[in-house]
Every structure is written in C-alpha cells, then in structure tokens.
Amino acid sequence: MSKSMIVGLVILAVFILLLLKADGNVVVQLGSWGRKISAAYALLAAAGVGVVVGALLRK
Numbered sequence: 001m002s003k004s005m006i007v008g009l010v011i012l013a014v015f016i017l018l019l020l021k022a023d024g025n026v027v028v029q030l031g032s033w034g035r036k037i038s039a040a041y042a043l044l045a046a047a048g049v050g051v052v053v054g055a056l057l058r059k
Helices: 003-021 039-058
Strands: 025-030 033-038
Touching: 003 039, 025 039, 033 039
Parallel strands: none
Antiparallel strands: 025 033
C-alpha cells in the first residue's frame, strides 16, 4: 500500500471514531427557520460537502 493510501485510511478511521463519539445537537439556522440535528449527522453532512467540493475542484 502506498503512503497516501495509509494516511487516507488513518484519516477515515479517526473520522469514524469522531462520529461514534459525537453527542449533542447542532442548531441549523436559515433565516427564521431553525432545526436541531444530531452532531454526528452534522459531521457526516460536512464530510459529504467536503468530498463534493474536492471532486469539483479536482476537475
């Protein structure tokens, strides 16, 4: 395995541990609309946005 693949797997493992340990709620405010979501879902959504932006910037 290459060095970058090992680093990627370590980052993925740390992110999974963060998802498992995340507790509490995050409030998402869009104007007057607000909604509480789990912190784990907020982390997962942030990672998804990061993957999409990274893929778009790579092209």
